[in-house]
Amino acid sequence: MALWGTVRSDGDEANAVNAVRAALTMRASLAKLNNEWKERGIASFQIGIGIHQAEVVAGNIGCDSPHEKMDLTVIGDGVNLASRLEGVTKEYGVDLVVSEAVRSKLGDAFLLRSADLVQVKGKKVPTAVFAVLGENGTQRPPGLETFEDGVKAYRDGRFTEALGRFNQAADEGLGDTLTHVYQERCEHLIKNPPENWTGVYEMTKK
Known part of the structure; x- marks a missing residue:
C-alpha cells in the first residue's frame, strides 16, 4: 500500500x-x-x-x-x-x-x-x-469510442445494441479481456432479461 x-x-x-x-x-x-x-x-x-x-x-x-x-x-x-x-x-x-x-x-x-x-x-x-x-x-486504441458507446448502451439496459457495439469494438482492434467480459454479460442478459436493471455489477470476490 x-x-x-x-x-x-x-x-x-x-x-x-x-x-x-x-x-x-x-x-x-x-x-x-x-x-x-x-x-x-x-x-x-x-x-x-x-x-x-x-x-x-x-x-x-x-x-x-x-x-x-x-x-x-x-x-x-x-x-x-x-x-x-x-x-x-x-x-x-x-x-x-x-x-x-x-x-x-x-x-x-x-x-x-x-x-x-x-x-x-x-x-x-x-x-x-x-x-x-x-x-x-497516449495514442487512443482503435475501437475505444465504439466501446464507450457500448458501455453507455449496456448501462441503459439496451443489451442487444450494446453487444453490437462491443462486437464492433473487437473487430476494430479492441478485442481484449474487458471487451470480452461485456460481450459475455450482454449475451447472458439478452437471454435472461433482468427485472430491475441498474447497470451495477456486484462483485462477489475480494
Missing part, C-alpha cells in the same frame, strides 16, 4: 495525479523487467493496482516495542475500497484502475477507459471504475 497526503498533502488534485503517475512508472518498470526476464527464460510477472481517494484515519497504529511494532499507516473505508479496486483488475484483465473519486481529480492528464460500475464485496454504494491507458497524449 502506498499513501499520498497523510503527513504532507499537495492537494487532492496533485495527490491523485502523483499516485497515477507513480503507478504508470511501475507499469513501465515492470515491462522492462519482464523483457529482461524473457531473454533469460524467466516467466513474466503481472501486477494489479487500484487507486482511490477518501478521508481516512492516519497515525501511528500498532503496539509499541518491544512487544510488537508501530507504523504510520491509514485505516478506514477508503482503504478497504482501494483494496477491492485492486482486486477487480483481475476481473477485467487490466493492470491499473481508479475510482470515480480519483478520476474527478485528474482533469485531462490521462487517457482513461470505462471499466464498470461496480458494487464491491462489503460495500453498499456502487463505484464507477476506470482503466488508465496512459498519460494524456
Whole structure:
C-alpha cells in the first residue's frame, strides 16, 4: 500500500495525479523487467493496482516495542475500497484502475477507459471504475469510442445494441479481456432479461 497526503498533502488534485503517475512508472518498470526476464527464460510477472481517494484515519497504529511494532499507516473505508479496486483488475484483465473519486481529480492528464460500475464485496454504494491507458497524449486504441458507446448502451439496459457495439469494438482492434467480459454479460442478459436493471455489477470476490 502506498499513501499520498497523510503527513504532507499537495492537494487532492496533485495527490491523485502523483499516485497515477507513480503507478504508470511501475507499469513501465515492470515491462522492462519482464523483457529482461524473457531473454533469460524467466516467466513474466503481472501486477494489479487500484487507486482511490477518501478521508481516512492516519497515525501511528500498532503496539509499541518491544512487544510488537508501530507504523504510520491509514485505516478506514477508503482503504478497504482501494483494496477491492485492486482486486477487480483481475476481473477485467487490466493492470491499473481508479475510482470515480480519483478520476474527478485528474482533469485531462490521462487517457482513461470505462471499466464498470461496480458494487464491491462489503460495500453498499456502487463505484464507477476506470482503466488508465496512459498519460494524456497516449495514442487512443482503435475501437475505444465504439466501446464507450457500448458501455453507455449496456448501462441503459439496451443489451442487444450494446453487444453490437462491443462486437464492433473487437473487430476494430479492441478485442481484449474487458471487451470480452461485456460481450459475455450482454449475451447472458439478452437471454435472461433482468427485472430491475441498474447497470451495477456486484462483485462477489475480494
